[in-house]
Amino acid sequence: MIVWLLVLLGLGRAPTTHTVEIRGMEFHPAVLTVAAGDTVIWINRDIVPHTATASGRRTWDTGQLLQGQTGRYIARARGTARYACTLHPTMHGKLIITNN
Amino acid sequence: MSRSRHRLLTLALTLVFTSALRAQGTTPAPAPDLSDPQVAHVAVTANSIDIDMAKFAQTRTRNAAVKQFAQTMITDHGAVNAQAAALAQKLGVTPADNAVSQSLQSGAKQARASLERLRGAAFDRAYLDREVAYHQAVLDAIDKVLVPTTENAELRKLLTDVRPAIATHLEHAKQLRGQLGSSSRTSK
Numbered sequence: 502m503i504v505w506l507l508v509l510l511g512l513g514r515a516p517t518t519h520t521v522e523i524r525g526m527e528f529h530p531a532v533l534t535v536a537a538g539d540t541v542i543w544i545n546r547d548i549v550p551h552t553a554t555a556s557g558r559r560t561w562d563t564g565q566l567l568q569g570q571t572g573r574y575i576a577r578a579r580g581t582a583r584y585a586c587t588l589h590p591t592m593h594g595k596l597i598i599t600n601n
Numbered sequence: 602m603s604r605s606r607h608r609l610l611t612l613a614l615t616l617v618f619t620s621a622l623r624a625q626g627t628t629p630a631p632a633p634d635l636s637d638p639q640v641a642h643v644a645v646t647a648n649s650i651d652i653d654m655a656k657f658a659q660t661r662t663r664n665a666a667v668k669q670f671a672q673t674m675i676t677d678h679g680a681v682n683a684q685a686a687a688l689a690q691k692l693g694v695t696p697a698d699n700a701v702s703q704s705l706q707s708g709a710k711q712a713r714a715s716l717e718r719l720r721g722a723a724f725d726r727a728y729l730d731r732e733v734a735y736h737q738a739v740l741d742a743i744d745k746v747l748v749p750t751t752e753n754a755e756l757r758k759l760l761t762d763v764r765p766a767i768a769t770h771l772e773h774a775k776q777l778r779g780q781l782g783s784s785s786r787t788s789k
Contacts, residue, residue, distance in 0.1 A: 526766055547762075548680050548684050549676070550677075567680075568680070588677075589769050589773060591772045591773055592769070
């Protein structure tokens with residue numbers, strides 16, 4: 502209720518869901534801007550498994566995603582969240598988390 | 602499967618794996634005329650060889666990054682093999698042993714024998730050198746021969762789907778090899 506009141510007052514917005522496709526051994530989009538509270542879903546379209554695993558101080562990890570499987574993360578603290586595939590270290594992505 | 606489709610599949614896979622044979626230091630015989638079951642066997646064999654080499658590397662290396670790379674080869678080539686098996690099943694093909702598969706296995710045996718003589722950093726360098734050459738050879742075959750000449754849409758899609766993984770393996774292997782130092786000669 503509070504969230505909706507804030508939305509009506511123009512002081513915030515309802516959380517939304519964003520999708521990152523993993524295909525061709527790349528994250529699409531590689532850079533994604535989201536608001537704190539939004540959900541990011543990764544879906545693996547490749548034959549081989551992948552992960553989306555936070556680098557640096559953040560600790561989220563989708564775990565191993567087989568073809569067709571999805572993993573999710575709810576963006577929390579604002580800032581830049583870099584991540585990679587632990588199975589393929591040449592694959593990188595970035596979330597830019599803004600204030601809601 | 603039509604005769605022309607069969608010939609196309611045979612040509613494509615034979616070129617890929619004769620290139621891989623060169624990467625293993627084995628001189629390939631002229632491309633034989635393979636049956637569908639034999640072609641399926643070649644595809645499974647090629648993936649299995651890299652899996653077996655990776656399993657051996659995991660027992661030999663003490664380098665965590667090399668061990669992780671080997672695990673990725675096991676996982677990824679296993680996934681590709683599963684797709685190949687599914688395609689073979691879809692086409693009603695039972696893999697059958699053949700001369701190309703045997704040549705691949707012979708080349709792998711030689712490569713394994715060379716690696717078995719090595720320890721430590723020398724082993725890591727030689728293993729990664731082989732992985733770079735193996736994946737480069739397959740990538741070259743896909744880019745220069747297979748995709749441009751393949752008419753069958755299903756086969757071309759499979760090649761296109763697998764190509765990025767081969768390219769990523771190649772970059773991963775090169776990156777790791779670069780981290781292991783400048784020595785390009787491996788020795789006992």
